Each structure stands twice: as structure tokens, then as C-alpha cells.
Amino acid sequence: MNLKDFLEKVPLYKWENINGIVYIEPNYAIGAFFDQKEGLPALSLYCNKCEDRTTFNEIENKRFFDRFKSKDHFIINIIKQLEYECKGCSSIKQQYFIIVQLNYNGVELKLKIMKIGQYPELQILNETEIIKLLDKKDFEIYRKGFRCESSSFGIGAYAYYRQLVEDKIDYILDEIYKSGDSDIKKLAEKARLEKNTTKKIEIIKDKIPEKLKSGGQNTLGLLHDSLSIGLHNWTDEECLTKAEKIRTALVLLLKNIREEKEDEREIAKVFGDLANSDKK
Numbered sequence: 001m002n003l004k005d006f007l008e009k010v011p012l013y014k015w016e017n018i019n020g021i022v023y024i025e026p027n028y029a030i031g032a033f034f035d036q037k038e039g040l041p042a043l044s045l046y047c048n049k050c051e052d053r054t055t056f057n058e059i060e061n062k063r064f065f066d067r068f069k070s071k072d073h074f075i076i077n078i079i080k081q082l083e084y085e086c087k088g089c090s091s092i093k094q095q096y097f098i099i100v101q102l103n104y105n106g107v108e109l110k111l112k113i114m115k116i117g118q119y120p121e122l123q124i125l126n127e128t129e130i131i132k133l134l135d136k137k138d139f140e141i142y143r144k145g146f147r148c149e150s151s152s153f154g155i156g157a158y159a160y161y162r163q164l165v166e167d168k169i170d171y172i173l174d175e176i177y178k179s180g181d182s183d184i185k186k187l188a189e190k191a192r193l194e195k196n197t198t199k200k201i202e203i204i205k206d207k208i209p210e211k212l213k214s215g216g217q218n219t220l221g222l223l224h225d226s227l228s229i230g231l232h233n234w235t236d237e238e239c240l241t242k243a244e245k246i247r248t249a250l251v252l253l254l255k256n257i258r259e260e261k262e263d264e265r266e267i268a269k270v271f272g273d274l275a276n277s278d279k280k
């Protein structure tokens with residue numbers, strides 16, 4: 001993962017490995033963490049004042065040390081405060097607190113990084129797009145799920161996203177019904193009668209129409225894989241991975257359905273226009 005993605009997308013309290021940003025002096029004293037010549041990467045974030053996604057540039061980069069050292073092993077935690085500002089309005093700021101941990105056991109050097117604070121909170125990715133895909137009630141569920149995900153509360157995020165799939169599954173089945181052949185229609189009807197969401201998906205998942213796939217990926221199959229586990233005995237971390245998959249697959253699926261409908265409307269309009277021009 002790179003630093004830009006880490007700052008833009010990763011929730012709090014989740015360790016990540018970041019490639020290619022560290023410089024360590026030969027004696028293993030701390031060198032210039034993040035203090036690369038070219039500065040920190042610019043971020044693409046939503047600005048409340050510009051009411052658009054804009055470029056944010058680094059304006060502050062401070063660090064505080066905390067080290068532990070023994071004869072053959074040392075761990076160093078460096079706390080960094082990063083401040084970003086919107087390039088468009090030069091007034092809206094984004095703050096991060098992160099820990100960079102350097103762990104050296106005499107043989108191997110490991111580096112990982114974690115966000116411990118962020119203000120304002122992590123934004124819903126592509127919020128304007130998501131709003132178009134969900135009604136008000138479902139968007140609230142999505143927002144709660146995303147808030148849990150942002151704080152690494154995996155079990156909570158998983159439960160909210162699962163509820164969202166339960167809310168949307170009949171709508172998805174109806175759309176599959178409309179766009180599928182007679183075999184698919186039969187399966188969609190059968191699935192509609194089933195009460196359990198996972199079983200509904202199980203019935204139809206291998207028959208999803210090509211046009212509702214994303215880059216050849218069967219999003220319904222992905223949803224099924226992530227939903228067909230119980231919450232029992234799963235850790236927050238395990239649920240977080242599943243929750244992220246559910247969110248991604250569901251959004252892709254709803255987006256494809258929406259695009260499909262828009263195409264149909266456009267085609268209907270073109271044919272409508274042609275029919276009208278024939279009449280003249």
C-alpha cells in the first residue's frame with residue numbers, strides 16, 4: 001500500500017505496511033521518515049467548502065519520539081502529526097495522527113504504520129455516487145457501517161452491511177429477473193420465495209447476467225462468500241475484511257444495475273425519438 005491510499009482510505013487502529021517511503025540512516029538512528037525531498041503525497045479528498053473532491057496538500061509534518069531499545073532488539077514508535085489543506089479554498093484542513101513503528105530484531109527490519117487519529121473523520125468513499133444508489137434509510141445504514149469500518153469495528157460494520165444486503169436483495173433479484181433469460185427468471189422467482197438472504201443468493205449466484213458482472217467478477221458470488229459465515233467466533237479483524245468485501249461487491253452490483261437501467265432509458269429515448277420523427 002502507498003501512503004496516499006493509507007491516508008485517504010485506511011481506518012483508525014489498523015496496522016498497515018507501507019512501501020517505499022522510509023529512509024533509515026546506516027546506524028539505524030531514525031532517518032527521515034516521510035520527510036522525503038518531494039514532500040508528502042497530495043491527497044484527493046472531499047472539501048466541504050468547495051463542495052467537491054479537491055487536492056489537499058501537506059502544510060505541517062511534525063514528529064514525536066518514543067523508543068524502546070535492548071541489546072539485540074529495538075522497537076521505535078514515532079508519532080507523526082500531519083496536517084493537510086485544501087488547495088482550492090486554502091481554508092479547509094485535514095489532520096492525521098499516525099504511529100510509525102520500526103521493529104528491528106538484529107536480522108530483519110520491519111516497519112508498519114497505523115492511524116491513531118483523524119479529523120474530520122474518514123469520508124465515505126465516493127459519497128455522491130453512493131447516495132444515488134441507495135434510498136435515505138439504506139444510506140443511513142451504509143453510513144453507520146462505514147463509520148464502524150473506519151474505526152475498525154469489524155463486527156459492527158459486518159452487521160450493518162449484512163442488513164443492507166438483506167434490504168436490497170429483493171430489488172437485486174427483481175433486476176436480475178428483468179434482464180435474464182427464462183432460466184434465470186425461474187431461478188430469480190425461486191430465490192424471491194426464499195426467506196434467508198444467503199440462501200436467496202445461493203440459488204441464483206452462478207446465473208448472474210454477464211452485464212451485471214464487474215470486470216468479469218461475479219459480484220453476487222463474492223457477496224455470498226462473505227455472507228455465508230456466521231458472526232460466531234469471528235474477530236473484529238476477520239469481520240473487517242469480510243465487511244469491506246460486502247461493501248465493495250454490493251456497491252459494484254448496484255452500480256451495474258443503475259448503469260444498465262440508464263442505458264435502457266437512453267435506448268428507449270432514442271427509439272422514441274426515431275418513432276416520433278417517422279410520424280412527422
Ligand SMILES: [Zn+2]
Pocket residue numbers: 047048049050051054086087088089090091092
Ligand atoms: Zn476547499
